[in-house]
Amino acid sequence: MTKGAFSGHDSKDRADALRLTRRELLALTLAAGLLRGLPQTASAAQTATEPLLDVVSNRAAAAVLGRAYLVAHPEEADLARLRTLLQERLRTDVSDEASILVRIERQLRNDYIRGDLVEVDGWLLSLTEARLYALAALARAG
Amino acid sequence: MLIDADDLEDGRLLEADLAIIGGGPAGITIARAMAGPRRRVCLIESGGLSPQADTQALYQGENAGIAYPLAGSRLRYLGGTSGHWGGFCRPLDPIDFEVRDWVPHSGWPFGREALDPYYEAASEAVQVAPARFEDADYWREHTGEPLVDFPAGRISNRFFQYSPPTRFGDRYREELRTSPDLTLLLHANVTKIAALPSASAVSHLEIRTLSGRRLQVRAPRYVLAAGGLENPRILLLSNDVMPAGLGNENDVVGRFFMEHPHVSNFADLVVADLRRLPSIYRSRVNVEGRNAQVAYVPTPEVLRRERLLNISFTTGVAGAYHSGDRAGLGPDDTQARSRLDMLEAARRFLADGAGPVDAADPTYAGVWLGIGCACEPVPNPDSRVTLAETTDALGQRQIRLDWRLTEQDRRSFVAHVRSLGRELAAAGVGRLRIKVADDGQWPESVIGGNHHMGTTRMSDDPQRGVVDRDCRVHGLDSLYVAGSSVFPTAGSANPTLNILALAYRLADHLKGLPA
Ligand SMILES: Cc1cc2nc3c(=O)[nH]c(=O)nc-3n(C[C@H](O)[C@H](O)[C@H](O)COP(=O)(O)OP(=O)(O)OC[C@H]3O[C@@H](n4cnc5c(N)ncnc54)[C@H](O)[C@@H]3O)c2cc1C
Numbered sequence: 160m161t162k163g164a165f166s167g168h169d170s171k172d173r174a175d176a177l178r179l180t181r182r183e184l185l186a187l188t189l190a191a192g193l194l195r196g197l198p199q200t201a202s203a204a205q206t207a208t209e210p211l212l213d214v215v216s217n218r219a220a221a222a223v224l225g226r227a228y229l230v231a232h233p234e235e236a237d238l239a240r241l242r243t244l245l246q247e248r249l250r251t252d253v254s255d256e257a258s259i260l261v262r263i264e265r266q267l268r269n270d271y272i273r274g275d276l277v278e279v280d281g282w283l284l285s286l287t288e289a290r291l292y293a294l295a296a297l298a299r300a301g
Numbered sequence: 302m303l304i305d306a307d308d309l310e311d312g313r314l315l316e317a318d319l320a321i322i323g324g325g326p327a328g329i330t331i332a333r334a335m336a337g338p339r340r341r342v343c344l345i346e347s348g349g350l351s352p353q354a355d356t357q358a359l360y361q362g363e364n365a366g367i368a369y370p371l372a373g374s375r376l377r378y379l380g381g382t383s384g385h386w387g388g389f390c391r392p393l394d395p396i397d398f399e400v401r402d403w404v405p406h407s408g409w410p411f412g413r414e415a416l417d418p419y420y421e422a423a424s425e426a427v428q429v430a431p432a433r434f435e436d437a438d439y440w441r442e443h444t445g446e447p448l449v450d451f452p453a454g455r456i457s458n459r460f461f462q463y464s465p466p467t468r469f470g471d472r473y474r475e476e477l478r479t480s481p482d483l484t485l486l487l488h489a490n491v492t493k494i495a496a497l498p499s500a501s502a503v504s505h506l507e508i509r510t511l512s513g514r515r516l517q518v519r520a521p522r523y524v525l526a527a528g529g530l531e532n533p534r535i536l537l538l539s540n541d542v543m544p545a546g547l548g549n550e551n552d553v554v555g556r557f558f559m560e561h562p563h564v565s566n567f568a569d570l571v572v573a574d575l576r577r578l579p580s581i582y583r584s585r586v587n588v589e590g591r592n593a594q595v596a597y598v599p600t601p602e603v604l605r606r607e608r609l610l611n612i613s614f615t616t617g618v619a620g621a622y623h624s625g626d627r628a629g630l631g632p633d634d635t636q637a638r639s640r641l642d643m644l645e646a647a648r649r650f651l652a653d654g655a656g657p658v659d660a661a662d663p664t665y666a667g668v669w670l671g672i673g674c675a676c677e678p679v680p681n682p683d684s685r686v687t688l689a690e691t692t693d694a695l696g697q698r699q700i701r702l703d704w705r706l707t708e709q710d711r712r713s714f715v716a717h718v719r720s721l722g723r724e725l726a727a728a729g730v731g732r733l734r735i736k737v738a739d740d741g742q743w744p745e746s747v748i749g750g751n752h753h754m755g756t757t758r759m760s761d762d763p764q765r766g767v768v769d770r771d772c773r774v775h776g777l778d779s780l781y782v783a784g785s786s787v788f789p790t791a792g793s794a795n796p797t798l799n800i801l802a803l804a805y806r807l808a809d810h811l812k813g814l815p816a
Pocket residue numbers: 322323324325326327328345346347348373374375376377378379380381382383385386387388389390489490491492526527528529531535750751752783784785795796797798800
C-alpha cells in the first residue's frame with residue numbers, strides 16, 4: 160500500500176477511518192431521504208433522547224435541517240455520540256424532562272451570544288440547536 | 302425674487318453678498334438661513350421649476366467602474382434630487398467621525414458634537430422634527446411596545462424618521478420667491494468658477510443658459526452646492542488659473558467617491574411570534590404624525606473590537622406561512638419549504654408555550670422578513686470622478702465615474718449579516734438564513750443608494766482634503782462647498798439630514814464672518 164490515508168501502521172487508525180466512512184454513508188443516506196419514513200424503533204438510545212426531542216415541535220421539519228447538518232458533520236451521525244455531545248453542552252441529565260426546555264433555551268442563547276454557530280443550509284444556527292435537529296434526523300431514521 | 306436667466310440680457314453681471322451654486326436641499330437650506338437684511342443672496346439653479354429633458358441630460362456621463370445611473374440618481378431643477386428622494390433620515394453615528402486605525406483615510410476634523418446642535422433645524426427642514434433618532438425611550442413609550450433588547454451587545458436600536466418626503470422645490474419655492482433679500486436665478490448653469498490670477502480667491506461665476514445666454518455673478522463669497530457628482534465636476538472644469546482645477550493642487554478633487562452599497566435578497570429572517578419583533582422593527586409606525594422605523598446598527602464596541610465598517614439594517618415582513626402550505630409547495634419552492642421547516646423546527650424557541658402561536662389561526666407558523674442594508678464603504682482614492690472626453694450640450698466635459706468597492710467593504714458586510722443573525726436568535730426573535738456566498742465577490746445585486754459622497758472631502762490637511770473644517774476650499778478665501786461631497790467618511794446613514802445639518806453649520810460660520 161502506498162503512503163496515503165490508510166498508511167498508518169496501527170489498526171486503530173484504520174478502524175476509525177472505516178467508522179467515519181460508515182457514518183458518512185449514514186449521513187448521506189439520511190440526506191438523500193432514503194431512511195425517511197422507516198418505522199421508528201424504540202431502541203434504548205432513542206428512548207433516552209425522547210425528553211430532548213420533546214422540545215422540538217415538528218420533528219420532521221427538524222430532521223430536514225438535521226440531515227443537512229449531518230452531511231457537513233458525518234462524524235456525528237451516531238445517536239449515542241450526538242446524545243453525549245448534547246449532554247456535555249447542556250451540562251445536564253438530558254433525561255430530566257422538567258428542566259430540559261429551560262436548559263436548552265439557555266444554552267441556545269449562550270451559543271448565539273458567544274458565536275458558537277454553524278451554518279446549516281444557510282441558516283445560522285447555534286451548535287446545540289443544530290445537533291438537536293441532527294438528533295431528530297437520526298431518531299426518525301430509527 | 303425669481304428670475305429666469307433667459308429673460309436677462311446677454312452679458313449681464315449680477316452682484317450679491319453670497320452666491321450659491323445649486324438649488325437642491327443644500328443650496329436652498331443655506332439660502333434660507335443666510336438671506337436677510339444686509340445679506341443679499343443669489344441662488345443659481347440650472348433647472349426651472351419642473352424637470353426638463355434637455356436640462357436633465359446635462360447630468361449624463363460615462364461609467365468606468367461599477368455601473369452607476371449618473372442621470373437617474375440626480376434631478377436637475379429647483380429642489381434638486383429631493384424631487385424623488387425617499388425621505389429616510391438619520392444622523393451619522395458618533396463613531397463615523399472618528400479616526401479608526403482599521404479604516405484608511407477615516408476621521409473628520411470634528412466629532413458628531415459639532416453637528417448635534419444643527420440636527421433639530423435639519424429635522425424641521427425635512428418635516429420630521431423633533432429629532433428622536435436615538436431616543437429609544439421615546440419610541441418605546443409612544444408605540445406602547447417594548448424594544449428588542451439585544452443580549453450579545455452587538456446591535457443597538459436606532460431610528461429612521463421619514464420625511465413626507467419634503468420636495469424642497471415645492472415646499473420652499475414661495476418663501477424663496479417672496480424673500481426680499483434673495484434672488485433665485487433659474488435656467489442658469491454655472492459653467493465655471495473663475496479665479497483671480499493669484500488663485501487665492503474667486504473673481505466671479507460664469508453662467509450659460511441652454512438657449513445661449515451668458516451671464517456673470519459676482520459676490521464676496523460663494524457656496525458650491527451642486528451635488529456630490531457635480532461639485533467635483535465644476536471644480537475640475539474651472540481650470541483657467543489652476544490647470545488641474547480649482548482646489549485641486551493635491552489631486553484630491555473627485556477622488557474618494559463613496560456610495561453606500563445596498564444589497565438585496567442576501568438573507569431571510571423567519572419569526573414565529575410577531576410579538577417578539579414589535580411593529581416598529583417591521584414597518585413604519587406613525588407617532589404624533591411622524592413615521593419611524595428601527596435601524597439595526599452595530600454597537601461601536603463591536604466595530605472597534607472586530608475592526609468593521611458601519612452598516613444599518615432594516616427588516617420588513619414579506620410573507621406568512623401556515624403549516625398547511627407545505628402541501629401546496631412544488632419541487633422548486635425550496636426557499637419556502639426551508640423557511641417553513643425552520644419555523645416549525647424552532648417553534649418552541651421562538652414562541653411561548655406549546656400551543657398555537659395564534660389561537661385564532663392554529664395552523665399559523667410565522668412570517669418571513671426581507672432585510673435591507675446600507676453599508677459603509679472604505680474611503681478609497683481610486684474610486685473617483687474625473688472628466689470624460691465627451692461633452693454636454695453646453696460643450697462642457699461630462700463626468701467619468703469609476704466607482705469601486707473593496708474586499709474590506711465586502712468582508713465587513715458579510716460579518717455584519719452574521720452578527721445580525723446572532724443577535725436576533727439570541728434575543729429569541731427568529732432565525733436568519735444567509736443567501737450570499739462568502740466567496741470574495743460582491744453579490745451581483747449590489748447597487749448604490751443614490752448617495753454621492755466624498756469627492757471634495759473635508760480635512761484640516763490640504764494634502765488630504767479639498768475643504769477645511771469650515772467647508773472652505775483650501776487655498777481659496779471665498780469658496781465654500783456644501784453637500785455630501787465634503788463627507789470624509791460615509792457612515793451608513795442616509796446623507797440628506799447630515800447635509801442639512803452641515804449646511805446650517807456652514808451658514809452659522811458664514812454669518813460670523815466680516816461682511
Ligand atoms: C431615488 C433617490 C432616493 C433617495 N432617497 C434618499 C433618502 O431616502 N434619504 C436621503 O438622505 N437621501 C436620499 N437620496 C439622496 C438625496 O436626494 C440627496 O442626498 C440630496 O438631494 C442632495 O442634496 P444636494 O442639494 O446636495 O444635491 P442635489 O439634490 O443633487 O441638488 C443639486 C442642485 O444643483 C443644481 N445644479 C447642478 N449643477 C448645476 C450647475 N452647473 N449650475 C447650477 N445649478 C446646478 C441641480 O439642478 C440641483 O438642483 C435619494 C436620491 C435618489 C436619487
